[in-house]
Amino acid sequence: MYERDTIAAISTALGEGAIGIVRMSGGDALVMANQLFKGVNLLTQPSHTIHYGHIVDPESKQIIDEVMVTLLRAPKTYTREDVVEINCHGGIMAVQAILDLCLQMGARLAEPGEFTKRAFLNGRIDLSQAEAVMDLIEAKTNKAMQASMNQLQGSLSKKIRSLRQTMLNTLAQIEVTIDYPEYDDVEEMSLQQLKTTAQAISQEVQHILKQAQSGRLFREGINTVIVGRPNVGKSSLLNRLTGWDKAIVTDIEGTTRDTIEEMVNVRGVPLKLIDTAGIRQTEEVVEKIGVERSRKALEEADLVILILNQAEDLQEVDLELLKASQGKKRIILLNKQDLPSQLDRNALAESSGTATIIETSMLEEAGLDALEDEISNLFFKGQLQSTDINYLLNSRHTQLLKQALAALDEVQSAVAMELPVDLIQIDYTRAWDLLGEITGDSVQDELLNELFSQFCLGK
Ligand SMILES: Nc1nc2c(ncn2[C@@H]2O[C@H](COP(=O)(O)OP(=O)(O)OP(=O)(O)O)[C@@H](O)[C@H]2O)c(=O)[nH]1
Ligand SMILES: [Mg+2]
Structure with a gap:
């Protein structure tokens, strides 16, 4: 010590x-x-x-x-x-x-x-556990907390260590080949082994990255953008979900002039909820900027909640938004169902594809349960149980994993090109080192200082 x-x-x-x-x-x-x-x-x-x-x-x-x-x-x-x-x-x-x-x-x-x-x-x-402490301090919801706890208990470290052990075995094997070059068949064998392990490790790393992608959503909140024409009830939805009157609601079209953000917790799923300015043709300068922001927010969204007013028929802008949100995870709300229906559902069906459509009334607070069900479904269905979010990576982890992945790719193409084993070994060792930096098994001083300085005082 x-x-x-x-x-x-x-x-x-x-x-x-x-x-x-x-x-x-x-x-x-x-x-x-x-x-x-x-x-x-x-x-x-x-x-x-x-x-x-x-x-x-x-x-x-x-x-x-x-x-x-x-x-x-x-x-x-x-x-x-x-x-x-x-x-x-x-x-x-x-x-x-x-x-x-x-x-x-x-x-x-x-x-x-x-x-x-x-x-x-x-x-x-180890390092990834130390970083988990940091995440734990910042964790926004139970599910994020769970993932931090898992990491604290070492799930990422354990995984990385076992991958490195496998790689080490291959490295040892290669050393033998280099020391005894006279045995051609040994070289042949190590090449084969290099290829198979590089492939296997690469798959595992990809799997970690994929799981971590869901982890990111849980840590930072799912970027959820509420879009629609003016006056359809976007701000009303934000207020219903947050449980308080964050956004101003009036019957004047164009009430919301800029995007409004609020974190909400829907069945343990953290949403970064973004209320946007209603989208329409406008010459008014401030509103115009707001509309631009709405479109941008839509592009960057992880989840789109598109609100239509079912007391009016579909309009040009509605169709445009239906199109713009295609290919995104989205939920369509038919709001104001307390009013007489005007909307042509067949026309809607043509433009909404497989999106889930939910009838709501913000006024009567109807349909909100169904909406919450759907959100939870979209992000938990099948693969994503809270206990599955084992890896909550920060950007340092992600970077290292991606670099390791690239090095492993090099290994695989080098094997395919039948380059000499000692050359291939360089990339392979680099991948091994990069993975080691995640757990801190190979790490430099400046990195440590940088890392720990992000903690809050007293931890
Ligand atoms: N009848 C009825 N009125 C509603 C419903 N939802 C919202 N409203 C009313 O519609 C008006 C507009 O609601 P907002 O939530 O401000 O609509 P918005 O989409 O945010 O509008 P902009 O910010 O102007 O784009 C308000 O008067 C609301 O009270 C609903 O389900 N039924
Ligand atoms: Mg509004």
């Missing part, structure tokens, strides 16, 4: 919470805490115990707060160093005052992510 100074930070969210925690980690954590703590002598207490007492300013002798102190001795701690957690009353004053005292005792203010960084450097967790 490395020799390190003692760090301290507030590890609960700042604010008026019920309790706040100041956490210290390092060789002097216990001694420092003991100088501030009035109660039992912490230095003689066994590990993993919690003690009641007061934090007292050693200079002014003033009582700062009534606290519970958790005492955790190395190595069975989050950082594998001695850790002390001072649980005090929430609110900024007490927590901040106690942190100040810790710093006065000689602790250093922890950098963002430094506790987790130490956990990594001391070998308690």
